[in-house]
Amino acid sequence: MYVISSKPSATVRYSGLAVFFHWAVFLLIATAYAAIELKGFTAKGSAARALSMSVHEWAGALVIVLAVPRLLWRLLGGAPAPVPGPHWMHLLGGAMHLVLYLFIFMQPVLGLLALNAGGHLMTLPGLGIELPSLVAQNADLKDTLKEIHETLGTAFYTVIGLHAVAALFHHYMLGDDTLRRMWR
Ligand code: HEM
Ligand code: HEM
Structure with a gap:
């Protein structure tokens, strides 16, 4: 009865593009979180640390690249x-x-601004092309932005968790179409 494959009526479901945007952004956010958590296990100055930071920044930046057309849609x-x-x-x-x-x-913008205020630029992987800085270097601004970015990032583990639990509650307890219509 609760199998995800039984499709809801076309008139009440999310469009294919909305479903794509939702799950693509979810995967990118999960990657950004995983990369920053893994960074904590790497040695300072190591290649693994640089890679995890780079994956974090790029997965996070792609979130906003998809968020713009997603919101327009x-x-x-x-x-x-x-x-x-x-x-x-x-x-x-x-x-x-x-x-x-x-x-x-907000989260990708805060992360990017914190990076730039700390005097760092995002570099296109493999090409070495640097994206322009959005703000001038400023240590105080960097500390403030980084703190907000980290606090928000930590708080959203809970918010995203509650959102996912709500979706599963609808699916398994209420037995309605909420998850099915955001699935495919
Ligand atoms: C939706 C996307 C993003 C999420 C969910 C996210 C989340 C987080 C989290 C949870 C932390 C670590 C908090 C902690 O250690 O307590 C963090 C740190 C950080 N993030 Fe992001 N972030 C995102 C996007 C970005 C982007 C686009 C950039 C830069 C281009 C960025 C730059 C940073 C920086 C510089 C740190 C501090 C790393 C450190 O010093 O250890 N983030 N982020
Ligand atoms: C990074 C994680 C996530 C973000 C940022 C996110 C964001 C959103 C947003 C903004 C919407 C509203 C869509 C709209 O009206 O345009 C939505 C809907 C939805 N999300 Fe997520 N989501 C995330 C993860 C998840 C997960 C893990 C699940 C399932 C376990 C889930 C299930 C759903 C469902 C079923 C809907 C449709 C709700 C309804 O029709 O009322 N989401 N999500």
């Missing part, structure tokens, strides 16, 4: 009406989605 194409349920559940779901949208824009 969402604003122009809309989203299906929420699956039937109590008003409070719709409000909570809507608020959660808004916060997640804010996160996928």
Whole structure:
């Protein structure tokens, strides 16, 4: 009864592109988190440390590259009406989605600004081409931005976790189409 492969009606589901954007951004964010956690196990100055930082930066930067067309698609194409349920559940779901949208824009920008304020540039892998800096080097600004970026990054483990638990609760406990219509 709860198998993901049974498809919801075409009129109530997310479009194929919306589904692609959702799961591609999820994979990139998971990669950014995994890379920064792995960095903690690497030796200072090692190639592994540089690689994990680079993977973190690039996976994170690609999040915003996809977030822009994703939001445009969402604003122009809309989203299906929420699956039937109590008003409070719709409000909570809507608020959660808004916060997640804010996160996928703010977090990469904060990370990039922190990097630039620390005097570092992003380099295109293999090409050695450096992206221009968005802010002048400034140690105080770097510390502030890095702290916000790290605090937000840590807090969002919980927010993303709650969002995922809510999706699984809909699927396995309520038995509705919420997860199926964001699947494929
Ligand atoms: C959605 C994307 C991103 C997520 C979820 C994310 C998350 C995080 C987390 C959880 C930390 C470590 C917090 C800690 O150690 O307590 C971190 C650190 C950091 N992130 Fe990101 N980040 C993202 C994107 C970026 C981008 C695009 C850049 C730069 C281009 C960046 C640059 C940094 C830097 C410089 C640090 C500090 C690393 C250190 O000194 O150890 N992040 N990020
Ligand atoms: C980095 C992690 C994630 C982010 C940033 C994220 C973000 C979002 C956003 C912004 C929406 C609203 C879509 C829209 O209306 O345009 C959404 C919907 C949804 N997400 Fe996620 N998501 C993440 C991970 C997950 C995971 C792990 C699951 C499942 C276990 C999941 C399941 C869903 C479902 C089922 C919906 C549709 C909800 C509905 O129709 O009311 N998401 N997500």
